[in-house]
Amino acid sequence: MVKITYIAADGTDTTVETQVGNNVMHTALSNNVAGIVGECGGAMMCATCHCYVDEAWADKVGAQIDGEEDMLECAAADIRPTSRLSCQIKITPELDGLVVHLPESQE
């Protein structure tokens, strides 16, 4: 199992456990973490699972994939260099302890 911490815009943090192979969006939904909506189910067709990867984890998580940048332009909140669609962050053993920050709004 791998631990992931979600920090909401108001500072509240929630840490949950998930399995390798899952993604950061689904993990949030299946653990009722507020602040991630994931309307399109992970098809990269909406921007409602937007998150900011914690600076300390940015390199390990890696860059936006092809097409993700265009979709992020449609996000409700500001985009930063660490912005990712959380459905596109696949959980690997190296991401144990990952911290992501959630935007104020997804819709």
Added chain:
Amino acid sequence: MALAPVNTEIGMVQLTHDPYPIYRKMRTQTPVVRVEQIKRTFVTKAAMTRMIKDTPEVFSSNDPNTPMEPAFQAHTLMRKDGLEHRRERMAMQLSFSPKVIKQNWAQLYRDITQDYISRLPRGETVDLYKDICGPVSARILVHILGLDGATDDQMLRWSQHLIDGAGNFGWDPELFKISDRANDEMNAHFDGLIAHHIATPNSSAFSVMLNAQNPIPQSQIYANLKIAIGGGINEPRDAMATILYGLLTNPDQLDEVRRQDAWGQAFEEGVRWVAPIQASSRLVLEDTEIGGYDVPKGETVMTIQASANRDEDLYENSEEFMVFRDQNPHQAFGSGPHLCAGSHIARRTVGEIMIPALFDRFPDMSLADPSKVNWRGFGFRGPINLPVTLR
């Protein structure tokens, strides 16, 4: 495993009149059922409809056997999968995004709404469905899409003719003649606007698509605009009429919505209760299984989101309009890659602007006679009249 049971009794007439008692029974007794008269397998439980929408590799939108292609004179993004669908959708998505709505459009939407509402006669009974829900939706869409010069009547008529054509499962040639004429008019109107949008780029969908670095073909730009016309008027109109009906027939909830400024929740509950788009179809690409039944390759399944939205597994008193629910994970906008592209616009315009503005101007408005409100529709559903006394 076995094939799904077959229902030979249910047809368009009953479904168009009132599908909800039928779906309630299906959810309990036959959640996966082949409906012989519609020639489709109906799926009525929320977990199943979501699974189908979220699994496009097995349940494809690319169904060549629908009247959509003749109605729109194009193979549209609604009926495509994968990268092709993504490219055409992304070509206009930015125009529908929360940021663009807030920055470029919100004030305009408010002004349009005020303009139409200010013309309503206080003290009289008017049909808000006809006088407000449809025309305001049409006017706002002219601006979002960049269809300068189109009248409300033209927009409403084009939208209706496209939808009638797309729903022409009886393949009546007369209906296609009507949608052909609408296509001719739309094409001519679009042709006349290209130079303007290229000369003065703006954030309308037409302009964004034309001025893209790597634009999609003009035929698909036109098809996208028509999809937006077909999907961008009737749905907000029906959502608005439904929400108004729900609030006006539940004055206690209306008071509480006002007190908490909970218009957003009222919007979500309205579209859950009677989803403007009630059902969608997907073509089964390989032999598969849904809810314990074999579903063979080549079958067309209908996800009934109208029913998923009243699934007892997710909602208490699911048949009731209840704004203040603990959770409301409805599928009125669908899910998966074909998730409604206009959901943000609908939430902003109908939920945050149009409905509060109406109650602000006419705080004591009331339904003249709730029993006189008629509801209709199987694929698309909502009230078809809303006589309200304005006070």
